[in-house]
Amino acid sequence: MYQYDKYDQTMIDQRVAQFRDQTRRFLAGELTEEQFRPLRLMNGLYIQIHAPMLRVAVPYGMMSSRQVRKIAEVARRYDKGFVHFTTRQNFQMNWPKLEDVPDILAELASVQMHAIQSSGNCIRNTTSDQLAGVNANEIEDPRPWAEIIRQWSTFHPEFAYLPRKFKIAVVGSHEDRAATKLHDIGLHLVKNHEGDVGFEVLVGGGLGRTPIIGEQIRPFLEKQDLLSYLEAILRVYNRLGRRDNKYKARIKITVREHGINHIRELVEAEWVHIRDQLKLDKKEVERVKQYFTEPAYELDAADSDSSYADLLAQDKEFALWVKQNTADHKVSGYRAVYVSLKKPGQAPGDITSEQLEVVADLADEFSFGEVRSTHTQNLVYTDVKQADLYALWLRLNAENLATPNINTLTDIICCPGLDYCGLANATSIPLSKGIAQRFDDLDYLHDLGDIKIKFSGCMNGCAHQSVGHIGILGVDKKGEEWYQFTLGGSSEADASLGERLGRAIPKDEVVDTVAHLLDAYIDLRYEDESFLATVRRIGVDPFKERVYAADH
Amino acid sequence: MQQIIKDREIVEDNWQHLDDEAALVAGNITVSITRWQEQHETLSHHEGGLGIRLSGDDPLEEIVPDLGRFQLVVLLFPAFTDGRCYSYARLLRDRYNFKGEIRAQGDVLYDQLFYMSQCGINSFELANPNRLTQALAAFDDFSESYQATVLRPEPLFRRR
Numbered sequence: 001m002y003q004y005d006k007y008d009q010t011m012i013d014q015r016v017a018q019f020r021d022q023t024r025r026f027l028a029g030e031l032t033e034e035q036f037r038p039l040r041l042m043n044g045l046y047i048q049i050h051a052p053m054l055r056v057a058v059p060y061g062m063m064s065s066r067q068v069r070k071i072a073e074v075a076r077r078y079d080k081g082f083v084h085f086t087t088r089q090n091f092q093m094n095w096p097k098l099e100d101v102p103d104i105l106a107e108l109a110s111v112q113m114h115a116i117q118s119s120g121n122c123i124r125n126t127t128s129d130q131l132a133g134v135n136a137n138e139i140e141d142p143r144p145w146a147e148i149i150r151q152w153s154t155f156h157p158e159f160a161y162l163p164r165k166f167k168i169a170v171v172g173s174h175e176d177r178a179a180t181k182l183h184d185i186g187l188h189l190v191k192n193h194e195g196d197v198g199f200e201v202l203v204g205g206g207l208g209r210t211p212i213i214g215e216q217i218r219p220f221l222e223k224q225d226l227l228s229y230l231e232a233i234l235r236v237y238n239r240l241g242r243r244d245n246k247y248k249a250r251i252k253i254t255v256r257e258h259g260i261n262h263i264r265e266l267v268e269a270e271w272v273h274i275r276d277q278l279k280l281d282k283k284e285v286e287r288v289k290q291y292f293t294e295p296a297y298e299l300d301a302a303d304s305d306s307s308y309a310d311l312l313a314q315d316k317e318f319a320l321w322v323k324q325n326t327a328d329h330k331v332s333g334y335r336a337v338y339v340s341l342k343k344p345g346q347a348p349g350d351i352t353s354e355q356l357e358v359v360a361d362l363a364d365e366f367s368f369g370e371v372r373s374t375h376t377q378n379l380v381y382t383d384v385k386q387a388d389l390y391a392l393w394l395r396l397n398a399e400n401l402a403t404p405n406i407n408t409l410t411d412i413i414c415c416p417g418l419d420y421c422g423l424a425n426a427t428s429i430p431l432s433k434g435i436a437q438r439f440d441d442l443d444y445l446h447d448l449g450d451i452k453i454k455f456s457g458c459m460n461g462c463a464h465q466s467v468g469h470i471g472i473l474g475v476d477k478k479g480e481e482w483y484q485f486t487l488g489g490s491s492e493a494d495a496s497l498g499e500r501l502g503r504a505i506p507k508d509e510v511v512d513t514v515a516h517l518l519d520a521y522i523d524l525r526y527e528d529e530s531f532l533a534t535v536r537r538i539g540v541d542p543f544k545e546r547v548y549a550a551d552h
Numbered sequence: 553m554q555q556i557i558k559d560r561e562i563v564e565d566n567w568q569h570l571d572d573e574a575a576l577v578a579g580n581i582t583v584s585i586t587r588w589q590e591q592h593e594t595l596s597h598h599e600g601g602l603g604i605r606l607s608g609d610d611p612l613e614e615i616v617p618d619l620g621r622f623q624l625v626v627l628l629f630p631a632f633t634d635g636r637c638y639s640y641a642r643l644l645r646d647r648y649n650f651k652g653e654i655r656a657q658g659d660v661l662y663d664q665l666f667y668m669s670q671c672g673i674n675s676f677e678l679a680n681p682n683r684l685t686q687a688l689a690a691f692d693d694f695s696e697s698y699q700a701t702v703l704r705p706e707p708l709f710r711r712r
Contacts, residue, residue: 007696007712018693022663030683038633039663121633151698151708157670158642158699161635227707238639239608273647277700277707284709 001062001370002147002291004112011155012109015116019043020102027099042122042160043105044090044115046422051095053420055118056108060128060146060170061089061372065360068371070111072356078104083356085341085349087179087413087464088167089127089373090118094420116154121162121249123153123234127169129177130374133292134382136330140189140197142172144288145226148280152227159234163241164249166234167206170199178375179491181205181214182467184251185233192220199226203233203263204255209459211466211497212252215260217267223285225271228278232271236263295368295383301333305387317404320442321393324404326384333386339371339379339396340403340411344436347429348414349377351401358399366392375491376413376452378406408445409453409518410436413464417457417474418481424457426474426481426507431455434511439518448518451531454489467491469532470517471498472510481507487517487543488535499540502548513547520546555684557665558653558675560691562684565677567603567624569657582626585610588618596621605657608636616648625650627673629658638671645672645702665690672702 004012019039026036040046044055056071063071071091075083078100079093086092096104108114118125126149133141149168153159159166169178170187180186186202199221205214221229233251240258242248248257255263298304312319327336339359341349351359359379363371366388367381374380384392396402405411412435415421417428432455439445454468458475465471471486483505486498505513520543525534535543556565567580572587576594580601588595588604595602603624604615619625625644627637637656644650655675656668662683665676669691678687700707 005712007698007708011694011696011698014694035632035661035663121635148709154698155667155694156699157667157697157701158638159635160667161633161638161664235639235642239636243608243634243636277705281710284712287709287712 001064001143002059002288008151009109009112012112012114012116015043015114015155016102016105016109019105023098023102038120038161040101041120042117043101044118045098045101046119052098052101054093054096054101054104054115055086055090056093056113056115057118057125058089058091058113058373059150060126060132060143061130061374062143063371063373064111065363065369065371067111067113068356068360068363070107070113072353072360074104074107075356076353081354082350082352084347084416085351085373085377085379087375087377087462088125089130089375090125091373092416094416119165120160121164121166122160123156123162123166123168125167126150126153127167127178127183127375129171129173129175130372130380131177131327131336131382132172133294134329134331134334134336135173135175136328137175138173138330139191140172141292142170142187142189143292144285145187145189145199145223146170147288147291148226148285149230152230156234159238162234162238163243163254164246164251166237166251168230174493176491176493176495179464179467179495181495182207182211182464182491183214185230186214187226190220196222198222201229201233204252204260205495206250206252207461207464207466208250209247209461210250210252211461212256213495213497214252215255217260217264224280225275225278227280228275229267229271231274231278232267235270236266240266297331297334297383298385299331301331301385301387303333305333305385308386308389311390315390318390318393320446321397321402321404322389324408324446325402325406326389327380329383335384335386335389337367337381337384337389337392338374338406339381339401340405341378341401342405342411342436343400343403344410344440345433346400347416348412348432351379355399355401358395359401362392362395376406376411378411404442405445407450407452409439409448409451409514410445411452412436413452413454413468415456415458415462417455421457421462423460424474425459425476426457426483428455428457428463428472428474431472431483431507431510435514438511438515448521449530451518452490453514464491465489466497467495468498469535470514475504477504483507483510483513485513485517485547487540488532490532501540502544505547516547517543554677554681556655556675556677557684557687558655560688562688567601569605569626580623582624585615588615592618603653606637606640608634608640612640612643619644619648619650622650622652624653624655626655626657629656629660629664632659632661632664632679634659638667641668641671641673642702646705662687662690666693670697670699670701670703
């Protein structure tokens with residue numbers, strides 16, 4: 001993975017010093033809360049219901065075991081001994097003290113981590129595919145490009161006070177595990193007719209109150225022009241984006257109001273001027289790429305091992321875990337292994353310091369010292385030898401990190417909700433736990449197959465409910481918590497927005513409603529037809545009848 | 553006379569910012585883009601220095617042909633969160649080759665000075681004029697930038 005050189009390290013050290021001084025001035029009354037707000041937000045610090053919340057950037061999800069150990073240590077020393085992974089591959093600490101934050105940032109800087117631009121109206125952490133580099137279907141590894149974008153976007157002097165937050169995601173294969181169509185800019189590495197690899201550029205996707213799927217602004221961008229094209233989009237948006245209404249300030253609204261064709265004309269006109277100045281040279285691309293070379297795989301890992309097949313045959317539980325929680329690898333004899341942070345009864349995405357330390361040890365032992373966070377709030381080891389899977393499974397299982405539920409109903413994406421967040425209208429975590437506990441029968445879960453529930457506690461939609469196969473949105477009605485269901489959304493290559501099921505459901509019927517939806521699916525599906533495919537084929541009405549008929 | 557920061561030094565400000573209704577006065581004056589467009593004949597004969605004031609709402613490109621008439625362009629930041637004029641400053645320097653003074657006015661805070669200066673703004677009327685000495689330190693918050701900026705047109709990737 002990428003390693004800081006003296007330039008990178010100096011800049012984040014200077015950032016820590018700058019924020020230490022800003023915090024000091026705020027605590028001394030020299031900065032008002034209003035003046036301090038954007039400064040702390042650009043260092044990932046929110047003020048929440050109970051305490052500040054600190055969001056730390058994990059660039060495109062990659063962490064070394066050393067970094068994971070530091071996260072564990074910081075969470076134990078300055079927080080309550082756990083952290084929460086988010087849908088943008090970052091993690092959050094929910095209980096730090098404001099005056100400790102400069103020290104926390106200094107600790108993180110010592111292992112090349114930071115909270116820069118993890119919040120605020122600026123360019124946020126660049127995210128990517130958690131299987132980047134190991135996926136057999138990849139056109140090109142997106143991580144060097146994500147790192148190049150990280151550096152360009154970090155402390156960009158022109159784009160620190162944008163109309164609204166700005167999120168970029170980049171993937172290197174047709175499978176979209178980073179929800180790129182729902183980002184302000186989505187980048188897909190693609191091959192053109194001549195066989196050259198470049199970027200398809202999408203713009204104007206986003207979730208929240210007005211979910212919109214991004215539109216193509218350029219079908220093919222040469223790789224060397226990546227930064228100039230991004231800069232052109234950002235400059236057009238910085239000038240044109242609305243600043244009179246924060247709900248209309250995202251670039252998705254700018255694109256909708258002006259039309260993609262007009263935006264494209266403006267961007268291309270701007271781009272002509274800056275293209276040469278920001279042209280990436282080979283030397284820089286090679287410099288970054290050298291950090292993302294393949295680890296030393298054992299090329300006979302498949303042939304030299306027979307234990308794996310035997311264990312799969314002997315141990316049903318292990319076989320189930322392998323089937324559900326591991327993914328194919330481009331090198332024969334290796335698999336990618338998901339660490340489930342979705343054990344029923346626990347808050348989705350949460351992990352304790354003790355578990356983090358085990359995760360770090362296992363990374364060293366089994367996966368070249370690295371682990372990644374995923375868009376779905378889990379972790380993944382990308383390079384595990386098949387002969388090591390059984391040992392790894394036993395160790396993960398002992399830490400409650402091996403629930404075989406990746407991509408099943410109980411792999412719920414959930415925001416912190418009313419329990420933590422100052423914006424939320426309704427609780428989300430307790431109901432997610434309720435759903436996970438109700439449907440904990442593994443045979444049933446695996447029979448249901450791939451079902452993505454996304455559960456947000458308010459319209460801001462941090463859990464991306466509008467693109468859940470089942471989306472659940474908490475709303476406040478006269479002081480009571482109600483829940484709006486949508487069906488048929490997807491954040492992947494076939495991205496679509498869910499359709500409303502019907503009127504909102506009271507809190508105590510949420511889990512039953514999920515049960516009715518599942519019953520309907522089982523009755524109505526064709527053999528092997530997924531939930532999403534079934535909803536797309538028959539529409540929401542049959543589900544609606546089932547759910548609302550059950551009222552009577 | 554108020555003090556401002558110009559080229560990283562605290563100096564007396566010798567400009568007067570005239571409202572659209574205010575009578576012309578001798579010396580260095582700035583006017584709004586509206587007044588410039590309505591009275592450019594008269595203003596062209598002004599004997600002192602002439603400057604123009606722009607906000608992020610104003611059409612920057614319309615005054616580009618006139619830039620040679622101005623010694624000063626004042627960029628207005630009605631709120632420090634309104635970042636449009638960062639782009640204006642860069643365009644004035646990088647694209648329209650403006651060599652005169654570019655000044656930030658309005659809700660201009662200590663913590664914005666570094667980014668503003670990287671974008672080509674070289675003078676500052678701070679919202680809080682009592683902390684000018686302290687604010688001078690902000691120009692050194694960072695010793696490097698990844699990006700191509702007005703102060704360092706070569707991006708870091710060509711220098712490392």
